[in-house]
Amino acid sequence: MDFGLTQEQDMIVETTRSFVENELYPHEAQVERTGHLDMDLVREIQGKAIAAGLYAANIPEEFGGAGLDTPTWLLYEKELGRANYALHWTCVARPSNILCAGTPEQRARYLEPCVAGEKWDCLAMTEPGAGSDLRGMKASAKQDGSDWVLNGTKHFISHADIADFTIAFMATGEEDTPRGKKKLITAFFVDKGTPGYVVRDGYRNVSHRGYTNAVLEFDNCRIPAENVLGEVHKGFEVANTWLGATRLQVGATCLGRADRAFRHSVEWAATREQFGQPIGKFQGVSFKLADMAMEMKAAELMIMEAGWKFDQGTVSDADMAMAKLKATEMLAMVADEAIQIHGGMGLMDELPLERIWRDARIERIWEGTSEIQRHIISRALLRPFGA
CATH class of the missing domain: 1.10.540.10 (Acyl-CoA dehydrogenase/oxidase, N-terminal domain)
Incomplete structure (x- = not known):
C-alpha cells in the first residue's frame, strides 16, 4: 500500500x-x-x-x-x-450510491437528475420503534394486484424536506430461520406528492444545524410495481451492496472536523500566553496536543486502509466498523480537548469549536451506534470459534 x-x-x-x-x-x-x-x-x-x-x-x-x-x-x-x-x-x-442499483429506467428517472443537481434523494429506514434493529421495522408494504400499498412511519430521515423522492425500506413478508421468524425487506421509490405519502417536520437537533430530519408517514400509499428497487424481499441485499462504504464516509468527515479543531488548538497553544510564556510550553497542554495528533493519525490510517481494502474487494464488516468507531470516538476526544485548551473561549461561537463539539456527538449514533460497531467487531473475533 x-x-x-x-x-x-x-x-x-x-x-x-x-x-x-x-x-x-x-x-x-x-x-x-x-x-x-x-x-x-x-x-x-x-x-x-x-x-x-x-x-x-x-x-x-x-x-x-x-x-x-x-x-x-x-x-x-x-x-x-x-x-x-x-x-x-x-x-x-x-447522491446515494444505492440509486445505481436501479434499472435503466429508474436510473434515468432518479439517478441522473440527482447527479445533475436537479433532484435530491433520501433514504428511509429508521422507525420510532426500530433504530439499530432494522428487522424490527413495522412499516409494511403489501401487494395489491400490480401495485404495492405502503403503510407505516419513518423518522430521523435526513433532508427529506427537500428530497424529491425517498427510497423507503418496508417489511414485505417473513421467513423462518433457526432463530425464529425474520422479516423480509423490500426497497421502494416513493415520489414526493404521491397520495398517502406525507413529510412532516422532524425534531430539533443540537447537532448539524441547518441539516434537517423529518417524519415520513405512509397511509395506504399506492405505488406501481415498477418502483421496486432491486428485487422483492431483497432490500437488505441491495443496501449492503451499494451502501457499504457509508460508515467510512462518516469517519472521513470526522477526520476533517478533527483536523480543523486541532489546527486551531496548535495555533492557540503557540500564541496564547499565560505566566509569561505560551501555554503550549506547559505539559498540561502540550501532552494534549500530542495525544490528539496520535489519535487523529491512527483514525486516518484505519479509514484509508479500509477504503483501500474496499476497492481490493477484501474489506470486512469488522474493518469498516473499526474505522468508523475509531474516527467518531477520536473526534469526540479531539473536540473536547480543543475546547479545554482554549478555555472559556472555546465555547464561544466566534470559533467553530463549540459547533464541532456539538456535531461530534451524533457521529457515534447514526450509521450504526458505537455499540453496534463493537458488536460487529466482537462477533468477527469470536465467530471462528463458534462462539
Whole structure:
C-alpha cells in the first residue's frame, strides 16, 4: 500500500479544501445561528460545486459521476467535513450510491437528475420503534394486484424536506430461520406528492444545524410495481451492496472536523500566553496536543486502509466498523480537548469549536451506534470459534 498521494489526489484535496474555505466557511455563522439553510444560497453554491467538478463525486463515472476510487473519495470527504454539515452535504451533494442499483429506467428517472443537481434523494429506514434493529421495522408494504400499498412511519430521515423522492425500506413478508421468524425487506421509490405519502417536520437537533430530519408517514400509499428497487424481499441485499462504504464516509468527515479543531488548538497553544510564556510550553497542554495528533493519525490510517481494502474487494464488516468507531470516538476526544485548551473561549461561537463539539456527538449514533460497531467487531473475533 502506497501511503503517498498521487498528483491527482493532491489536486482533488487542494481543490476541495479551497472550495470549502472560500464558498462554505463564509456562510457557517449564519446557518449556525439561524438553523436555516436558504435554498437560494444552496442553488448558488451548488452551481459553483458543479462547475468545479465536485458534485456527485461518489457516483461511478459510467453513471455520470466523478467516479473517484474509494481512498480518493474519502480524502475528498475529509475536506468537505471541515465545514458545517448542512452546507457541505446539501450544496455539494453526494447522491446515494444505492440509486445505481436501479434499472435503466429508474436510473434515468432518479439517478441522473440527482447527479445533475436537479433532484435530491433520501433514504428511509429508521422507525420510532426500530433504530439499530432494522428487522424490527413495522412499516409494511403489501401487494395489491400490480401495485404495492405502503403503510407505516419513518423518522430521523435526513433532508427529506427537500428530497424529491425517498427510497423507503418496508417489511414485505417473513421467513423462518433457526432463530425464529425474520422479516423480509423490500426497497421502494416513493415520489414526493404521491397520495398517502406525507413529510412532516422532524425534531430539533443540537447537532448539524441547518441539516434537517423529518417524519415520513405512509397511509395506504399506492405505488406501481415498477418502483421496486432491486428485487422483492431483497432490500437488505441491495443496501449492503451499494451502501457499504457509508460508515467510512462518516469517519472521513470526522477526520476533517478533527483536523480543523486541532489546527486551531496548535495555533492557540503557540500564541496564547499565560505566566509569561505560551501555554503550549506547559505539559498540561502540550501532552494534549500530542495525544490528539496520535489519535487523529491512527483514525486516518484505519479509514484509508479500509477504503483501500474496499476497492481490493477484501474489506470486512469488522474493518469498516473499526474505522468508523475509531474516527467518531477520536473526534469526540479531539473536540473536547480543543475546547479545554482554549478555555472559556472555546465555547464561544466566534470559533467553530463549540459547533464541532456539538456535531461530534451524533457521529457515534447514526450509521450504526458505537455499540453496534463493537458488536460487529466482537462477533468477527469470536465467530471462528463458534462462539
